Amino acid sequence: MERKIRDLEFERAEINIGLLHQELKAALGDHFTGVSFDGKKLRVHLFDDAPADIDGLAGPVVAAHTSSDESAADKRQKEDAALLDSLRGKKVDQWKQEEKDRLLEILLSRVGGI
Amino acid sequence: MTWTFPKTWFAGERVTAALLNTHLRDNLNALHVRPKAVYSNNACSYSTSSASMVNVDGTNLELSIDTTGGDVLVLVQATIQVAGQYWTDRVNLGVTCDGVLGGVRPQVTRYGSNDNKIVVSFFVVFQDLTIFTHDFALQWNVTGATSGSMIQVSMLVREIG
Numbered sequence: 001m002e003r004k005i006r007d008l009e010f011e012r013a014e015i016n017i018g019l020l021h022q023e024l025k026a027a028l029g030d031h032f033t034g035v036s037f038d039g040k041k042l043r044v045h046l047f048d049d050a051p052a053d054i055d056g057l058a059g060p061v062v063a064a065h066t067s068s069d070e071s072a073a074d075k076r077q078k079e080d081a082a083l084l085d086s087l088r089g090k091k092v093d094q095w096k097q098e099e100k101d102r103l104l105e106i107l108l109s110r111v112g113g114i
Numbered sequence: 115m116t117w118t119f120p121k122t123w124f125a126g127e128r129v130t131a132a133l134l135n136t137h138l139r140d141n142l143n144a145l146h147v148r149p150k151a152v153y154s155n156n157a158c159s160y161s162t163s164s165a166s167m168v169n170v171d172g173t174n175l176e177l178s179i180d181t182t183g184g185d186v187l188v189l190v191q192a193t194i195q196v197a198g199q200y201w202t203d204r205v206n207l208g209v210t211c212d213g214v215l216g217g218v219r220p221q222v223t224r225y226g227s228n229d230n231k232i233v234v235s236f237f238v239v240f241q242d243l244t245i246f247t248h249d250f251a252l253q254w255n256v257t258g259a260t261s262g263s264m265i266q267v268s269m270l271v272r273e274i275g
Contacts, residue, residue, distance in 0.1 A: 002166065002167055002215065017162075017260070021260075033164050034164025034168070036162040036170070037159075038159065038160050043168070047166075073260055
């Protein structure tokens with residue numbers, strides 16, 4: 001049985017959905033199940049049984065959100081892309097051990113190993 | 115155009131214009147003009163991080179038809195992108211009728227980069243609906259993934275009998 005959801009709606013021109021999700025999760029806890037965005041309207045999804053005072057906590061978080069900021073996952077993704085670019089320009093015997101270790105992690109994640 | 119269950123005719127019965135109009139003209143029109151609703155967007159930018167099933171768009175992708183009773187077919191085609199871990203993280207899709215999920219719930223799993231586009235098509239048949247206005251909504255959520263995006267979508271709702 002799906003739990004009932006209710007939405008809070010806000011106008012936003014841009015969001016970083018991964019980062020905003022983290023920010024709202026930190027503020028709203030387990031009452032929060034995610035956000036949806038259509039390029040103009042932002043919907044914050046709360047479980048229907050969330051207390052009403054939770055609603056007031058979402059607005060300030062949405063207002064303070066900066067879409068150009070990066071989440072930890074965004075940073076990791078950029079670092080991984082930069083690592084792959086740098087390794088492409090080097091011979092294998094020039095790769096550092098930490099670069100090899102991270103490359104192995106990236107490859108394993110892509111084949112479903114971890 | 116409303117459907118009237120066809121009457122049973124008796125030998126020697128007088129056929130009137132009213133009977134012909136009701137049981138032939140109106141029923142043929144009802145069969146020809148089935149209730150339907152359509153929405154297509156070739157350049158949408160929906161995204162979600164919701165772990166629970168939520169409407170993709172509470173306005174455009176929530177279609178209503180006045181059914182004449184019977185089965186309703188919902189066809190969906192969408193282009194999806196999944197941001198998250200490879201292979202394990204996914205976007206799940208579904209269609210509700212009056213708020214209740216029905217039929218299959220296709221799963222779209224990430225492969226390659228976040229930018230890879232995956233086209234998914236599926237249909238759901240809602241059976242034996244009553245004569246009424248029914249609402250059909252496309253829903254989605256993410257499992258594990260950071261977010262899911264939808265960049266193209268078409269949805270057709272049509273009574274099929």
